[in-house]
Amino acid sequence: MIKATKQLSELNEQLNFIDLEIDNSIKKCEKAVEIILISIANLKKNITKNIFKTDSEEIQFFKEIKPQFSSKLIYYNMVYKIEMKRPNGGNRIVKKYFQNELQKLKAYFDNELDFYKYYRSGSSYLDHKYFLRGKFDIKLALDSYYFETDTSFSTSHDFKVARILANDLIQLYIEDQLIMIENKDLGDKSQRKPNTKLIWTSSKVALTELIYALHSEGVFNNGAADLKDIAENFEHIFEIDLGQYRRTFLEIRARKNDKTKFITTLNDALLKRMENSDEVI
Numbered sequence: 001m002i003k004a005t006k007q008l009s010e011l012n013e014q015l016n017f018i019d020l021e022i023d024n025s026i027k028k029c030e031k032a033v034e035i036i037l038i039s040i041a042n043l044k045k046n047i048t049k050n051i052f053k054t055d056s057e058e059i060q061f062f063k064e065i066k067p068q069f070s071s072k073l074i075y076y077n078m079v080y081k082i083e084m085k086r087p088n089g090g091n092r093i094v095k096k097y098f099q100n101e102l103q104k105l106k107a108y109f110d111n112e113l114d115f116y117k118y119y120r121s122g123s124s125y126l127d128h129k130y131f132l133r134g135k136f137d138i139k140l141a142l143d144s145y146y147f148e149t150d151t152s153f154s155t156s157h158d159f160k161v162a163r164i165l166a167n168d169l170i171q172l173y174i175e176d177q178l179i180m181i182e183n184k185d186l187g188d189k190s191q192r193k194p195n196t197k198l199i200w201t202s203s204k205v206a207l208t209e210l211i212y213a214l215h216s217e218g219v220f221n222n223g224a225a226d227l228k229d230i231a232e233n234f235e236h237i238f239e240i241d242l243g244q245y246r247r248t249f250l251e252i253r254a255r256k257n258d259k260t261k262f263i264t265t266l267n268d269a270l271l272k273r274m275e276n277s278d279e280v281i
Contacts, residue, residue, distance in 0.1 A: 003046055004065050011039045015072065029080035036073045043069055044153050055132060062131040062158040070162035075169045082174070091181050098174050098181070105167050105174075115160055122275070130157035200238040206262040207234060208248045213263055 014035050022028040043066070052058035082101055087093050109116060118126065129135050133155050149159075200207055211234055214220065215227045231245055242248070258264060 004043060004061065007039060007043055007046075008065065008068055011036065011069065011072070014039075025083045026080060029076045029083070032076040033073065033080070036069065036076065040069050040073065044150075048152060055128065058133070059127045059131040062133075062155045063127060063161060066158050067162035067165055070159065071165035071169070074162055074166035075173075078166065078170050079173055082170075091184055095178060095181050098178050101174050102171065105171055108163070108167060112160060112164075115157065116164060119161060119164060131155045198238065200240055202262070204240065204242055204245075205248055205252065207238075207240070208242060208245045209252055209260065209262045211242075211245070212249055212252075213260070 015032055018028055018031050018035070022031060047061070052061065082098075085097075087097050133151060135156070211227070211231055215225070215230055220230060231242055234240070235242055252259060255261070
């Protein structure tokens with residue numbers, strides 16, 4: 001299991017490198033699929049050589065680890081197909097094409113709603129049927145592909161998990177393409193004004209904590225942005241006066257309990273949203 005996790009980390013590094021080095025979407029997908037296939041082949045060798053010690057270990061592999069490999073293969077293969085079939089017409093035609101692709105994802109989601117809810121809710125009461133090899137049940141909505149796979153390296157539902165993970169990424173990809181098309185229609189994005197003005201309604205202390213966290217992480221200008229510049233930008237965006245924000249930070253740092261109160265709240269709220277979400281993003 002440790003070896004599989006290491007393989008996944010190495011695969012992610014390779015894919016990140018490809019993402020940075022290759023701009024052409026089709027060529028990027030071709031190279032990514034090539035690398036992923038090699039990685040999955042190596043993963044299969046390692047698994048077939050080593051016997052799982054317990055059913056729990058086998059379930060964890062086919063529910064949590066293998067789908068992360070398979071989902072990448074599905075994602076890049078789907079993006080490749082989408083880009084190869086992209087029409088050459090105007091923005092309106094291309095936009096309709098991508099909207100139809102979103103509808104296909106929605107159709108899959110609707111068709112697999114029961115399993116989607118089971119997986120997203122973190123349920124485990126059917127794991128022994130879904131994620132143990134040789135435990136398939138024809139009544140549990142099997143995909144026909146299962147009967148053509150190598151059952152020594154597949155369970156009845158590990159592909160469904162991979163498809164769910166891949167569909168999330170494909171949806172984001174398509175939505176990004178639609179945003180790019182809209183930006184072309186409306187001109188340079190930098191010239192657009194949002195329809196709604198955002199007003200910071202939390203406390204100034206919370207905003208100060210967020211600014212310091214972003215500065216510490218170096219998310220602006222590759223970490224070269226000055227704290228003062230970041231603070232001034234936030235003040236301008238939200239039309240707010242943070243006052244002596246450095247003094248505020250000293251007060252935050254002096255807290256006896258939960259120094260990162262706002263960041264902790266953000267983390268908890270996001271995790272709760274992820275856990276409770278039973279719909280496509």
